[in-house]
Amino acid sequence: MVKHLLQEILRRPLGMLCLSVLGLLYACTIFSQFLAPYLPTDQDLEKAYHPPTRIVLKDWRPHVQIYEQVDPAAARYEPVHGETAAISFFAPGREYRLWGLIPAETRLFQVEEPHRIYLLGSDGTGRDVFSRLLYGAQVSLSIGFIGICITMTLGFLLGGVAGYFGGRVDFLAMRLVEFIIAVPSLYLLIALRGALAEHFEPEQMYLVIVIILSLIGWAGAARIIRGMALSLRERPFILASEVMGQSSIKVLFRHFLPNLASYLLVAATLSIPAYILAEAALSFLGLGIQEPGTSWGLMLQQAQELKVFTLNLWWLLTPGAAIFITVITFNVLGDVLRDIVDPRQQMIKR
Amino acid sequence: MAVFLIRRILSAVPLLFGISVLVFILMAVAPGDFLDVARSQEDIPAEYIERMEEEFALGEPWHTRYFIWLGNVVRGNLGESWIYRVPVTELLAQRVPATLVLSALSILFALCIAIPMGVLAAIYKDSVFDRISSLFAYAALSIPEFFLALLAVMFAAQTGLFPIGGLSSVEHEFMSFWGRMADYAHHLVLPTIVLGMGSVASYMRIMRANFLDYIRSDFVTTARAKGVPEGRVMFVHVLRNAINPLVSASGFILATLLSGSILVENVMNYPGLGQLIFEALMRQDEFVVVAAVMMGCIMLMLGNLIADLLLAWSDPRIRLEKN
Numbered sequence: 151m152v153k154h155l156l157q158e159i160l161r162r163p164l165g166m167l168c169l170s171v172l173g174l175l176y177a178c179t180i181f182s183q184f185l186a187p188y189l190p191t192d193q194d195l196e197k198a199y200h201p202p203t204r205i206v207l208k209d210w211r212p213h214v215q216i217y218e219q220v221d222p223a224a225a226r227y228e229p230v231h232g233e234t235a236a237i238s239f240f241a242p243g244r245e246y247r248l249w250g251l252i253p254a255e256t257r258l259f260q261v262e263e264p265h266r267i268y269l270l271g272s273d274g275t276g277r278d279v280f281s282r283l284l285y286g287a288q289v290s291l292s293i294g295f296i297g298i299c300i301t302m303t304l305g306f307l308l309g310g311v312a313g314y315f316g317g318r319v320d321f322l323a324m325r326l327v328e329f330i331i332a333v334p335s336l337y338l339l340i341a342l343r344g345a346l347a348e349h350f351e352p353e354q355m356y357l358v359i360v361i362i363l364s365l366i367g368w369a370g371a372a373r374i375i376r377g378m379a380l381s382l383r384e385r386p387f388i389l390a391s392e393v394m395g396q397s398s399i400k401v402l403f404r405h406f407l408p409n410l411a412s413y414l415l416v417a418a419t420l421s422i423p424a425y426i427l428a429e430a431a432l433s434f435l436g437l438g439i440q441e442p443g444t445s446w447g448l449m450l451q452q453a454q455e456l457k458v459f460t461l462n463l464w465w466l467l468t469p470g471a472a473i474f475i476t477v478i479t480f481n482v483l484g485d486v487l488r489d490i491v492d493p494r495q496q497m498i499k500r
Numbered sequence: 501m502a503v504f505l506i507r508r509i510l511s512a513v514p515l516l517f518g519i520s521v522l523v524f525i526l527m528a529v530a531p532g533d534f535l536d537v538a539r540s541q542e543d544i545p546a547e548y549i550e551r552m553e554e555e556f557a558l559g560e561p562w563h564t565r566y567f568i569w570l571g572n573v574v575r576g577n578l579g580e581s582w583i584y585r586v587p588v589t590e591l592l593a594q595r596v597p598a599t600l601v602l603s604a605l606s607i608l609f610a611l612c613i614a615i616p617m618g619v620l621a622a623i624y625k626d627s628v629f630d631r632i633s634s635l636f637a638y639a640a641l642s643i644p645e646f647f648l649a650l651l652a653v654m655f656a657a658q659t660g661l662f663p664i665g666g667l668s669s670v671e672h673e674f675m676s677f678w679g680r681m682a683d684y685a686h687h688l689v690l691p692t693i694v695l696g697m698g699s700v701a702s703y704m705r706i707m708r709a710n711f712l713d714y715i716r717s718d719f720v721t722t723a724r725a726k727g728v729p730e731g732r733v734m735f736v737h738v739l740r741n742a743i744n745p746l747v748s749a750s751g752f753i754l755a756t757l758l759s760g761s762i763l764v765e766n767v768m769n770y771p772g773l774g775q776l777i778f779e780a781l782m783r784q785d786e787f788v789v790v791a792a793v794m795m796g797c798i799m800l801m802l803g804n805l806i807a808d809l810l811l812a813w814s815d816p817r818i819r820l821e822k823n
Contacts, residue, residue: 332515334800336759337777337793344781345526427644431763434646435778450647454767459657459664467654470647478642 155415158490159483168483175476179287183246186281187260187267190444194266194276199225199463202271205237212237214267225461235265271465273452279465282444283472289445290476293360293429294422300364301421302414305371310406312372313379314398323372330369338366339428343437352440359438363428371417378410412491420484423477430473446473508808512801519797521566523790528562530784552580569790579787581780588791591776596795598667599765599772603757603799605688606696607750613700615743618707623734625712633704640701645760648697649767652690662690665769687770695764699753706749710742747811751804758796773799 159165178185196219204215213234217227242255261267269280312323330338342362350358382388382405391401432438433447441448446469453466539549560568572579578588621630656662663669668683675683714720715738723733762774769775773792780788812818 329515329518331755332800333519333793333797334755334758336762337796340762340778340781341523341526341789341793345529348530423642430644431646434644434763435766450650454650456657456664459654462654462658464654467647467650470644470650473647474639474643477644478638481638481642 155487155490159486162486164482165486168479168486171475171479172483175287175479176291178284179291180249182284182288183248184254184256185258186278186284187243187257188278188281189244189246190277190282190285191442192277192281194272197266197268197272197276198222198274199457199461200266200268200272200276201227201463202465203266203268204229206234208234208236214261214265216265225457225463235261237261237267270468271463273449273466274455279449279468282449283446283469286444286446286449286469287472289356289433289439289443290426290429290447290473293356293363294425294480297360297363297367297425298418298422300360301367302371302418304364304368305375306407306410306414308368309372309375310379310402310410313376314383314402314406316380320376324376327369327373330366331373335366335428336431339363339432340435340437342366343432347437353443355438355440355443359429359432363425367421367425371414371421374413374417375410378413379406382406382409416484416488416491419480419487422484423480426473426477426480446470505805508805512798515801516794516797520570520790520794523793524562524566524569527784527786527789528565569787578791581785581788588787591788592773592791592795595771595773595776595792596799598770599758599761599774600799602688602691602695602761602765602770602772603754605692606699606757607753609692609696610699610703610753611746613696614703614707615746617700618704619711619734619739619742621704622708622711622715634708637701637704640697643697644763645694645698646763646767648694649691649764652694653767656690663687665767667771691764691768691770694768695757695760698756698760702749702753702756703746706745707742710745711738714738714741744811744815747807747814750807750810751800754803754807755800758800 159169200217203217206213206215213236215229216233216235218230220226220228237259238261239259240256241260243257243260245253245255248254259267266272266276266278268278270283271279273279273282308323312320339362342365343358346358346362347355388401388405391405396404429438429445430447430450433445434451436451439445439448449469450467453463453469457463458466569579576589578592580587581591584591617633621633624630652662653664656664663686667687668680669687672680672683720733720737723737724730728737758774761772762778764770765772765775766778773796777789777792777796779785780792
């Protein structure tokens with residue numbers, strides 16, 4: 151089924167485009183340590199709010215333009231005419247452990263210290279925005295997947311059990327769902343975070359965010375799965391397996407799960423953006439990933455300074471563009487998937 | 501009608517109880533209590549704190565405190581805010597209207613843009629306009645509200661056309677009545693657009709899908725066969741039917757608006773309910789949190805109720821009593 155789906159997606163230009171964009175994003179994330187010239191924590195206080203450095207060709211090799219600070223208060227830098235530093239590719243630099251395991255020291259590109267290459271400028275403490283974007287992607291791009299796995303499992307179990315068994319279980323589960331849906335989600339997120347965070351270390355915030363997002367996210371999925379389970383349970387093949395004495399758990403996993411799989415897949419793809427946006431929103435409010443960690447939302451929070459707005463330091467807003475691109479790709483991919491899985495919906499759309 | 505109203509209001513009561521209990525538990529689980537802030541402030545006399553501790557029984561477990569709070573609420577006392585040193589009711593009276601106005605304007609803005617766009621996209625399906633508008637819908641749904649708010653603030657700072665934040669300008673007090681209204685309006689333009697952008701896209705997609713549905717239905721064919729002019733078919737027969745789902749979607753949209761307002765109000769420094777909730781949670785201003793969260797939920801329920809009533813009014817096939 152997965153192979154067939156993949157073929158169908160690749161047959162459509164939009165699906166192809168989305169898959170390639172996502173593939174590129176995830177590849178960048180996985181190899182961020184290799185691609186990023188600096189660590190997300192590498193500071194250079196003398197180069198605060200540095201604009202993106204220009205790349206020039208000199209002797210047919212790319213060089214990076216060197217700048218000097220003209221006005222520290224207004225963060226103004228002027229290029230020093232004729233002075234450049236060579237960019238070295240695949241050169242050894244400071245050691246790191248790829249994925250925390252393999253020791254390595256090669257990086258895609260870097261320049262000799264004390265010069266710096268800022269593809270997307272630097273932030274208030276001279277950290278490279280480009281490197282931070284790459285490292286921040288690790289949070290933003292993984293949280294959706296992990297969150298959705300937990301949510302869909304919870305949603306399937308609770309919704310399936312409620313729909314299949316009905317009665318008191320159903321009543322209780324549905325009142326809980328209604329309760330969660332009745333509160334604006336960000337209210338609940340913030341309140342839950344306030345209660346949970348103090349019991350964890352700041353480094354474990356990632357875990358906390360996943361937990362609270364999953365605790366809230368399952369409700370919507372459970373309600374729809376319950377509805378589908380309600381109609382499934384009257385179908386002859388379910389009745390037959392019951393008559394033959396299959397246990398409820400087996401019925402749930404052998405017969406309900408395959409029939410709900412396509413819905414689960416589409417719902418998962420369409421809900422990933424919600425997770426990415428919620429993590430970004432929490433981090434943006436200062437309630438998510440904490441320093442020295444980095445995430446796109448946290449970077450935007452740090453860009454929320456009057457200086458940035460009045461001096462037009464646009465490169466500090468690039469994490470927003472990154473979130474936007476990721477989310478729009480998942481949204482379009484979700485719609486393409488829905489068209490494939492549920493042709494009836496597509497007919498309505500046309 | 502009356503039966504329906506009473507039933508809806510009664511069913512909201514257990515929900516509100518649940519929410520207040522939940523907020524109390526969550527606040528109790530978080531370490532420290534709300535008087536920590538007050539104790540560290542030198543200007544608050546110790547007797548006052550002791551009196552407050554006694555009045556709200558801070559040494560007691562949360563359930564005892566909850567019932568004491570409940571008793572106070574029944575008597576109209578929602579407690580006091582530590583940040584502002586005013587009764588919570590007064591604070592809510594300032595903040596709730598601001599968020600109400602912002603949300604209502606956002607919905608209005610969204611409807612004004614989304615209905616014409618959705619209708620045109622459906623009538624000229626697969627045209628350039630349809631493509632562009634669906635692209636716009638994707639973009640508007642995918643852009644985080646707080647990022648849009650940041651962009652808006654940047655725009656305001658760079659062009660100087662709009663204020664960078666707040667509800668009113670410094671010289672507000674000295675303006676004439678109409679001057680004040682214009683001042684409010686000037687400050688509301690950007691937050692309304694930012695907050696309403698996502699809703700524009702949701703409404704537009706619903707509008708387009710429904711319009712397309714009804715264009716193919718039998719009564720439209722009949723109307724055309726009878727020789728009704730095309731414009732009348734589209735804007736009287738089809739539009740009239742296709743608008744109903746928009747009304748029922750409004751409840752969901754209001755929920756996203758209330759969530760979004762926390763972010764937008766924070767970025768744009770708009771003194772509304774969202775900003776209040778966030779600030780109060782950060783500083784453990786317990787009574788403000790409970791009251792403000794409840795207020796948000798009440799607004800959401802009322803919004804849903806109004807949407808249902810409007811739907812019943814606009815779609816006579818729906819009989820409220822049967823629900």
